[in-house]
């Protein structure tokens with residue numbers, strides 16, 4: 001059995017549209033006796049909401065099949081038991097509160113996800129707290145993300161604003177960093193894992209860093225020209241998830 005770590009944005013969907021053949025391939029992976037784990041740097045939604053979004057788009061998904069940067073942030077903050085000033089959106093805010101994270105304007109940690117209502121006031125408050133010694137923790141540092149309306153600034157652009165103002169560096173939890181790898185290991189143990197994703201700097205770099213097999217899809221951010229220019233080389237390149245060749249199932 002192989003665990004397929006499947007990225008979402010640019011791999012399963014682009015904005016509100018699923019990528020052709022993705023839903024069928026995911027069914028096929030399960031039917032062949034392998035496991036699917038949706039492995040995303042999404043930093044706005046709880047696991048439950050992300051699984052629901054996938055299901056509504058026709059991609060079968062359970063909450064426990066999601067491992068995201070948002071989830072990494074929840075686990076990190078739960079462990080730390082500190083007061084948290086949260087910059088991010090409602091779905092994730094709700095999950096943090098449900099998990100017992102103490103959300104407060106007087107945070108000892110400034111936690112950052114993508115926040116499409118980010119503004120100068122929030123930046124100023126994050127600066128005040130970091131100057132008092134608060135740690136900056138980011139779900140991801142993606143510069144951009146693709147939507148059906150084009151490329152938009154990602155959580156990394158917000159993190160960069162806080163870093164620039166405070167002169168401090170954020171601890172980043174999502175792909176390609178170590179914290180989310182530890183989360184994966186906890187979820188999947190010693191199973192063989194294959195990363196499938198559309199970005200060289202997060203998906204493929206993550207796989208290389210932690211010794212996993214990597215497959216790049218060309219249905220999202222990375223284009224053929226980018227691979228030639230980059231030092232990060234995937235093990236395989238396929239046009240889209242629909243073209244994934246499954247490993248033969250291991251006999252019991």
Ligand SMILES: [Mg+2]
Nearest residue numbers: 007009010198
């Ligand atoms: Mg992606």
